[in-house]
Structures are given as structure tokens and as C-alpha cells.
Amino acid sequence: MTERDTTGLVNVDLLPPNLRRLCRVLGARKAFALCKQRGGVPLRVPQRASLEHWLVELLGFDGLQALVDAFGGEYVDVPKYDKVAMQLQHQQVHACLMAGMGPTRTALKTGYTKRHVCNIQQGLQEAMGDRYSPNQLPGQQDLFADLLLPCSPADDEHDFDALEQAAAAEQDQAHRDLVRNIDEEHREVALSMAQGAHDPFGMGKRER
Numbered sequence: 063m064t065e066r067d068t069t070g071l072v073n074v075d076l077l078p079p080n081l082r083r084l085c086r087v088l089g090a091r092k093a094f095a096l097c098k099q100r101g102g103v104p105l106r107v108p109q110r111a112s113l114e115h116w117l118v119e120l121l122g123f124d125g126l127q128a129l130v131d132a133f134g135g136e137y138v139d140v141p142k143y144d145k146v147a148m149q150l151q152h153q154q155v156h157a158c159l160m161a162g163m164g165p166t167r168t169a170l171k172t173g174y175t176k177r178h179v180c181n182i183q184q185g186l187q188e189a190m191g192d193r194y195s196p197n198q199l200p201g202q203q204d205l206f207a208d209l210l211l212p213c214s215p216a217d218d219e220h221d222f223d224a225l226e227q228a229a230a231a232e233q234d235q236a237h238r239d240l241v242r243n244i245d246e247e248h249r250e251v252a253l254s255m256a257q258g259a260h261d262p263f264g265m266g267k268r269e270r
Contacts, residue, residue: 069094071153072146081141087132092125094146101142107133155182 069091074082084093096105099120108115111127118126129138151174158168165183169176 072149076149077145078141080139081145084138084141087128088121088125092121094143095120097141097143097146100140101144103140104137105140106137107135109135152182152186155179156186159183 072090072094074085074090077085081093081097084096087093088096107129108126109130111123111130112118113123115126117129121129151172154172155168155174158171159165163171165176165179168174169179172179174182
């Protein structure tokens with residue numbers, strides 16, 4: 063299976079300035095390819111474009127020429143790809159949530175922790191405010207379909223968040239029942255002591 067092109071899902075305006083500049087020079091796809099291969103390492107751009115240069119295989123001759131026109135003879139600090147990957151991760155989580163998955167199932171589908179999913183969801187809501195909507199990025203479920211980590215068939219048959227909530231409610235009810243039983247027992251003991259029928263230490267009643 064060929065790798066899906068998710069370049070169109072990245073909002074270039076939210077990337078660091080040096081990466082935005084590379085995107086303007088090369089286009090997002092070629093800029094991201096350069097970051098994947100040389101991110102975090104200074105790159106010396108040749109003064110002239112040549113078909114023999116190793117960058118031709120990565121960027122094509124037109125890409126190399128664009129790089130030479132902008133930075134010829136200079137060293138360029140190629141940014142790391144992590145900011146792009148982080149944005150894609152957030153949108154991947156968003157796609158699952160838009161598809162009606164709860165945080166638990168989204169975590170299973172994407173391979174993240176549930177806490178991380180909830181943090182991403184909260185960050186998206188805070189950043190987008192009223193614009194945070196399942197209709198904000200239509201069709202993203204299909205775009206990310208091949209990127210989601212597979213779950214077992216049984217995973218798709220359950221609403222894990224509903225199951226967790228039911229288990230929590232059952233545990234809470236059991237705790238309330240336990241407290242009620244303890245309170246009832248204490249009430250009976252207190253009543254027995256008041257009536258002189260309860261002698262927990264076997265000391266008998268005191269004579270006045």
C-alpha cells in the first residue's frame with residue numbers, strides 16, 4: 063500500500079517561520095520531504111543547480127533550482143518534521159472524534175493514550191472556540207482511514223466510553239451501598255450503647 067499524501071491536511075500558517083519560508087520556496091510537499099530527510103541539520107545550498115546534485119532525487123531539478131534561487135551559496139537550518147507530525151496527529155484524533163468515536167476508542171484506533179487524546183481534544187476546542195465542529199474538516203475520516211491503527215473486530219462492536227461510565231457508576235453505587243451499611247451499623251451500635259445493651263470491651267456497666 064502506498065503512503066497516503068496528507069500534505070493538504072496541514073495548515074502551513076501554523077508552522078514555525080523557517081518552515082513556512084521553505085514551504086513558500088519549495089511548496090509544502092517538497093519542503094516536508096526535505097524536513098523528513100534533513101530535519102535538524104544545516105544544509106549548504108549549492109550556488110548553481112546541477113542534475114548531478116543529490117537533492118535532485120529528493121526535490122526534482124525544479125525544486126533544487128528554487129532552493130538555489132532563494133538560498134544559493136548559503137547554509138539553511140532545515141527544521142525538523144515534528145511540528146508537521148504533531149499537527150497531523152491532532153487532526154487524526156479530530157477525525158476519529160468526528161466519526162463518533164469516544165476518547166477511549168480513539169486512543170485504541172490511533173495508538174495514543176486516552177489522556178493524550180483528551181488533551182488534544184481540549185486543545186482543539188480552546189484554539190477553535192465556537193468554530194470547533196464535526197463539520198469543520200469534512201471527509202477527514204476517509205483521508206485518515208489508512209493511517210489509523212487497526213483494532214480487533216470486537217473493538218468496533220463496543221462503546222468503550224459507555225462501558226467505562228457504566229463500570230464507574232456501578233463502582234460508585236457499590237461505594238454508596240458500603241457507606242450506607244457502615245452508617246447503619248454504627249447507628250445500631252450507638253443505639254445499643256445508649257440502651258446499655260452493647261458492651262464492646264466486656265467491662266460491664268459502671269456503677270455510679
